[in-house]
Amino acid sequence: MxxxxxxxxxxxxxxxxxxxxxxxEVDVYVGEEAFKVQTGECVFLPKLKPHVFAIRSSRxxxxxxITPGGLEEAFRxxxxxxxxLDLPLGMPTYSTxxxxxxxxxxxxxxxxxxxxxxxxxxxPLYPRPLPREALSAKQTIKGW
Numbered sequence: 242m243x244x245x246x247x248x249x250x251x252x253x254x255x256x257x258x259x260x261x262x263x264x265x266e267v268d269v270y271v272g273e274e275a276f277k278v279q280t281g282e283c284v285f286l287p288k289l290k291p292h293v294f295a296i297r298s299s300r301x302x303x304x305x306x307i308t309p310g311g312l313e314e315a316f317r318x319x320x321x322x323x324x325x326l327d328l329p330l331g332m333p334t335y336s337t338x339x340x341x342x343x344x345x346x347x348x349x350x351x352x353x354x355x356x357x358x359x360x361x362x363x364x365p366l367y368p369r370p371l372p373r374e375a376l377s378a379k380q381t382i383k384g385w
Contacts, residue, residue: 250293254351258286265301269294270367291363315350
């Protein structure tokens with residue numbers, strides 16, 4: 242993914258997510274917390290907790306684990322098969338598609354995009370970039 246491809250702030254009613262960053266750096270905002278997550282680190286996003294991420298490098302590659310399954314159908318319904326292993330050019334992103342239609346599609350799977358006033362209240366640190374000295378996801382995991 243490249244900057245600008247991030248989903249809008251949202252909350253899942255059914256699924257937990259785990260992002261494992263294979264390459265790059267992102268700031269992840271989960272409720273009232275924020276984490277700088279870099280290559281080789283992961284962050285857990287529990288259901289019912291609003292979250293969003295901002296790509297802070299030229300691109301990221303991530304392994305996304307969503308449990309329980311089912312939400313992948315929402316992505317599949319709006320995707321097309323990759324033609325190569327390169328990043329696709331000119332593909333629709335959250336910033337270039339009909340956000341209302343996308344929100345309706347994901348709502349069928351229990352995902353709700355936050356309204357602007359909800360973002361300010363539920364994700365108070367977003368969208369400010371985190372300073373370099375901010376806690377990384379690795380530093381916040383006790384016993385690792």
